[in-house]
Amino acid sequence: MKIASIEAIALRIPFTVGGVPAAGVWGGAGMQAADSLLLKVSTDDGLVGWGETFGFVGVPAARAAIEQMLAPACIGRDASQINEIGLDLQRSFHVFGRSGPLFYGLSALDIALWDLCGKAAGLPVYRLLGGARRGQLPAYASLIRYADAEAIAVNVRRAIADGYRSLKLHEVDLAVIRTARAAAGPDIEITLDTNCPWTLHQAIDMARALQPLSLRWLEEPLWPPENYAGLAALRRRCAIPLATGENATTLMEFEHLLRIGAVDVVQPSPAKMGGISALRDVFALARAHNAQVMVHTFYDGPGLLAAMHATAALGDADAMIEWRYFDMAAQVLGNAVVPRDGMIALPAGPGLGLDPDPEVIRRYRIG
Template sequence: MSITVSRKIETIEAIPLRIPFTAGGRSDTGAWGGKDLKTVDSLIVKVTTDQGLVGWGESFGFTVIPAVKVAIEKIIAPLCIGRDPSLIGKLMHELQVTLHIFGRSGAIMYGLSALDIALWDIAGKEAGQPVHQLLGGSDVDRLPCYASLIRYTDPELVTANVTRALSDGYRHIKLHEVKIDCVRSAREAAGDDVEMTLDVNCPWTVREALDRTNELHPYNLRWLEEPVWPPENYDGLARVRREGGIPIAAGENASTLMDFQHLLQAQAVDFVQPSPAKMGGITELRKVFALASAHNTTVMVHAFYDGPGLLASVHSSAALGGPSALVEWRYFDLEAQLYGDAIIPKRGAIAVPQGPGLGIEPDADVIRDYRMN
């Protein structure tokens, strides 16, 4: 006789954190905050089952955290309490259908993403396996990282922090600069053998982007990321890819599988960048890997996070990304790390957690000390 084990989601808690950081000098205005930002805000989600299992997720954060917290607590959580946490695909599909009228991007999708990551964490713990094994398995125990620098808009600070990243063992650097002299300084500091990418956060028209690619050619970029405004101008992005002569990356602002389908059908990118804490979590992320494979396009998961969103990226990249996978490491010096030293890259590579679920539990003291009221 078989025995069916009843499982239910008992509680869902959204926890905002604010952790001070430094980044090797004064920052300039960037997509993640105002000029000379001194703290980084994140939103983690704790899902507890009636059997006592706890899963952790993470939503896209920064200044949108108050809206996402309300969306999770007032809209998403009431639909999930009492549901079976093991039926991840079924539940996430139902939630997307139920909540589509409120928008297919922004706070609702960010909240669903955090929930999904937490449910995968629970699934792995229940199975006694790391998430990457649930995704098909991996024999990779470390993944190379690229140091994702903040925007400095100061060539001397760019030089200093590229040099600092190289001394920490990174051989891949991402800039967030928009001025050519800063890119020039970075390449001069890095030399010719270091792979360098440039994320400009959607500032230009198609014509402006094409003009800039001409100026950027000498600096041998592995990719130019999100050069066109608005980010959903996939035809314009495709033109920059065809005519600009620099590989194009985009996707962190795409919110649904259909967005990625349109992006890939437009032949707009060489590298597609789903962001698991924004676009539906691990459930949707693995679909993007399959879709990208069908379009002969490389996935480089966007992971500008330090919590469960980063771990979701690491597990997915290990299982689905293949030998070209790189992990984005937010090159901040945080006052406290949610996972202590366990996830910090060593010599430019990050360990793939081998414990059940996401593999590492957040530090309760860090949550207590840096929780926002």
């Protein structure tokens, strides 16, 4: 099963979000399309595996890293040697960065190789990871930032009407967050991802103000995101559980933040930090430190499937899947994994269980 070709495929799919998105770390205000980058790995015996990088404005850089660095180093290699390929590529290119576009490309490659190995074995990836505990996973609706009280109230109610019992906000304005809680009522679970806006002292003040809102977790409250000592200090003074990890890359980063007691909920992002192989290691590390894993999945292709298979096989009974709550013009994977009543079905076919829809690729491919 030799790697014969690697193709990076960029997509731009329009979406709406029940209002006007505010500016955020993913793009500017009023964004109306989601860019994603798929990876198609073909072997000499005719199998095809699919991966995905983290997208949005990072797509061109990740694509360049794949096409100019990673792909040429992989042609002719045995696709079943997932760990060996990943480690060799990290060692070969480490001087160019241990995070960012290069690692996004490595992540997509790892996911695609797991997909290939599952297809070659005739088994779903969750079976390769030890077997799934359940065939459906609870999903939470991850809303975009609106920075507007009226818009957040409308969309909180809309997500609840769609069957979600758990929501994630990306707001930083206290009045908007309070409006969201009022719109949701006391029985809907809310988490808050702030995308690293505050100093430690600002975060302490905000955590105190947020405490009456009964958040399940407060996510990435500090700048910079690798300020693990600051997170540990905040955790000692904060009654809300802290979550972080989507911007961590190497296993040593995860080990550091867990060892110093910086986090309650760790959030590895498979399309950023090394794919399924790295996810497997982080799940094991988190168990050793009594932390919960909630995989970061702000994407909707093979990266989402990677998170689902790993969570089904390795996560605890309360682990959820993040669902990007956009009204997409088309779904990369079709409608098979769209949540129903707050639950998302785990594909049971070989590999990741689903391939990207070729018609969606044809219609929305760019570059």
